[in-house]
Amino acid sequence: MRRLIISLAAGFLSCVYYLCRLFPTRRRIVCIxxxxxxxxxxxxxxxxxxxxxxPSWEVTVLAKPTVNPLSYLFEMLRETYYIATSRAVVIERICIVVSLLGDRIAAPVIQIWHAVGNMKKFGYTVVDTPEGHSSEVMELTRMHTGYDAVAISSMDFREQFAAGFNVDPAIIFEAPLPRVDLFRDPVHRERQRRAVREAYPALADGRPxxxxxxxxxxxxxxxxxxxxERLLAAVDFDRYHFVFKPHPLSRLIFDDPRVITIAGTSPDALYAADYVISDYSTVIYEAGLLGVPVYLYAYxxxxxxxxxxxNxxxxxxxxxxxxxxxxxIIAAIDEGSFDHDAYARxxxxxxxxxxxxTCTEQMCRRLIAFAERDSLS
Known part of the structure; x- marks a missing residue:
């Protein structure tokens, strides 16, 4: 039954797409x-x-979470229209409409992914594992199909990304995400650090x-x-502030008044960090761009x-x-034992x-090149 429903949905979207193709194509890049x-x-x-x-290029951003299936159905129709009438399509994670339409899409589809750097396996390299999707779901939804190009932060991960997305390595190009510029900009860093402290005045008392x-x-x-419990017990709260930045999908909660929880990116807690404790998150790259010492709590x-x-x-x-x-880890923070040079390498x-x-300029130039059907360098 599920296979039939998805097939019908793909067929319906295809009909909508070809109808929308009758409208003029705009000099537009749609980001979904x-x-x-x-x-x-x-x-x-x-x-x-x-x-x-x-300025001759119009950019439209379509942002809608898949919380309500009924409302997202209408969003899928909207996405289909913009995909059909734009010169390029940019996505930063799985896009259901792109996957279902696949190679029917005339405009180039560029996947820029959403993480700075990479280390964990994903997509087709974790099929039928506890952290991945089932092979049935991957097949039914045609996940990660229809890509004409994939951006990665370093060609060192070219083969791993090709395997994860199940694409030809030839379509992968090197271009870090635009937000890398902000992590490297000292003016922006200081502005964001002040913003965090203004939002959470307790952090402004001088404690790291x-x-x-x-x-x-x-x-x-x-x-x-x-x-x-061990982590909180190890922290000397008279010497340090402890801020918890949860993953957007995380269910972890600290029921401790000494812990300051700052979710999301407005403000981004990372800019207030003097030290970062993570584990297997690509936040270790963002912290590295900020020049902040990183320690991995792999419990x-x-x-x-x-x-x-x-990978x-x-x-x-x-x-x-x-x-x-x-x-x-806390002892290492106390001692200041972190090799900045090795981490920079x-x-x-x-x-x-x-x-x-900048990374933003590099990415935009490449998107324009795809939209204009220029050959890849």
């Missing part, structure tokens, strides 16, 4: 996300740069700020509660690694402390910055 009701920062930066430097940014886990680890490494899998051995190849002992391998100009 289902992560939130607001435009992702990368889409906002793309739209702003093109408005300033290439430890920000804890764990990755999302589909299943709650059996030892999570104990691990969080469930054995089970998570078995469920998910990684490289982060327990040895990320040049920082990797441990399941919270007290050891790690960052250079994983996020390749453009030789000239």
């Amino acid at each position: 996300t289902r992560a939130d009701n607001a435009a992702p920062l990368d889409f906002t930066l793309i739209r702003t740069w093109l408005a300033e430097h290439e 700020v430890i920000v804890y940014c764990p990755t999302y886990r589909k299943d709650v680890p059996a030892n999570q509660h104990e691990a969080m 469930d490494w054995d089970t998570y690694n078995e469920k998910r899998g990684f 490289f051995d982060i327990s040895h190849e990320v040049p920082t402390l990797f441990t399941d002992d919270a007290a050891t 790690f960052m250079a391998r994983n996020v390749t910055l453009p030789a000239e100009g």
Whole structure:
């Protein structure tokens, strides 16, 4: 039954798409996300740069989460219209309409993904695993089909991304996300740091700020509660502020008045960090761009690694402390034992910055090239 419903939906969308193709194609790039009701920062930066430097290009951002299936049905029809009448389609995660229409889409579809850097396996490399989708779902929804190009932060991950998206490695190009520019901009960093402190005045008393940014886990680890208790017990709250930045999908909550929880990106807690504790999250790249020491609290490494899998051995190849002992991490913070030079070299391998100009400019130039059907360099 599910297969029939999806087939009917794909056929219906195809009919709508071809009807919409009768309308004039505009000099427009449409950017689509289902992560939130607001435009992702990368889409906002793309739209702003093109408005300033290439005003002949219109940018439309469609942002609608898939919370309500009925309302999202109407959003799918809207997306179909814009896909049919735009010169290029940009997505930053799975887009149901793109997957169902697939190769029927005449405009180039560019997947820029949503994470700075990469380390975890995803997509087709985690099919039928606890952290991935089933092969049946992947087949029925035609997940990650229809891409003409895929942007990655470093060609070191070309083969892994090709496998994850099940695409030809030849369509992958190197271009870090536009928001990388903001992490590297000292003026923006200081402005955002002030914004966090203004929103949370307690952070302005001079104590260093430890920000804890764990990755999302589909299943709650059996030892999570104990691990969080050990982490809080290790922190000297007279010396440090402890800020929790939850993953948008996380169910983890700290029921402790000493912990300051700052969700989302307005303001972004990461800018207030003097130290970052993470685990298997690509936030370690964002912290690296900010020049903030990173420590990895891998309290469930054995089970998570078995469920998910990684593109490289982060327990040895990320040049920082990797441990399941919270007290050891806090001791390292106390001692200031972090190799900034080694981490900078790690960052250079994983996020390749453009030789000239900004990441935003580089991305926008490539999008225009695809929209105009220019040959890839």
